[in-house]
């Protein structure tokens with residue numbers, strides 16, 4: 285008797301809304317590149333349905349899923365276990381199903397940001413978090429992953445500016461003296477002293493206000509990274525480019541965090557290459 289054909293591997297992304305997500309395109313590219321028969325399914329799930337849907341994933345045959353806005357924090361308490369990194373960041377963006385039944389949470393955003401900085405700063409291979417002071421704008425979920433990544437890579441001096449100062453103070457409480465918290469007017473004298481500046485706020489996104497920033501204080505060669513990827517080239521990056529800064533958009537982080545998720549599911553770290561970037565940019 286013929287043996288049963290192997291079922292395609294199932295992965296996906298859970299969020300609300302999910303229609304805009306680039307993840308299905310990114311993962312389909314790697315599934316095809318590695319000749320893995322499988323599907324990556326976008327799943328629009330409301331807050332009230334999250335626990336029920338996540339708990340069904342093992343029985344539905346999923347190998348794992350990504351978790352995106354607005355569920356990255358609330359999914360923590362649904363997991364059977366989480367990585368130390370996800371627990372410290374307080375957010376999960378990748379689930380893997382262990383032994384066909386247990387739900388394990390990871391966070392791959394911190395890896396994504398550091399890989400993006402290391403591979404895309406013009407001095408490729410030489411950017412290190414420990415090399416100079418870093419300014420982080422924002423203190424939301426993405427900022428927590430960014431600060432974790434920077435501290436793990438050896439950052440000695442991180443300055444945080446956020447509209448809601450208390451949220452920045454909470455991050456400082458976690459990491460101590462390597463973090464300083466400032467209010468917005470301090471930007472005027474901080475910006476020129478930074479090795480790297482990272483915008484983790486949603487300001488500058490399509491449909492949002494622009495980021496208030498003292499552009500004339502920017503010094504040439506400063507590395508400026510904006511997590512926003514819609515649009516790809518924000519006002520912050522355009523102004524920084526005019527002043528000869530090294531500019532990096534949010535696409536690299538998006539691709540690298542996805543690569544580590546793929547590795548969690550298939551034990552293959554796929555490459556973030558030009559053909560993938562072109563496929564995403566042409567969407």
Ligand code: NAP
Pocket residue numbers: 393396421422423424425426427446447448449451484485486487489493511512513534535537538539541
């Ligand atoms: P979040 O938790 O909601 O945090 C939003 C941040 O933006 C907070 O610091 C918030 O300040 C600030 N903010 C929002 N509106 C503001 C306003 N009108 N004035 C001043 N500050 C404002 O969101 P998140 O998950 O951290 O995501 C933040 C951004 O990062 C989004 O654009 C997201 O698309 C992007 N992101 C990109 C990647 C990637 O792979 N490239 C990954 C993750 C996130 P308060 O604390 O004062 O509210």
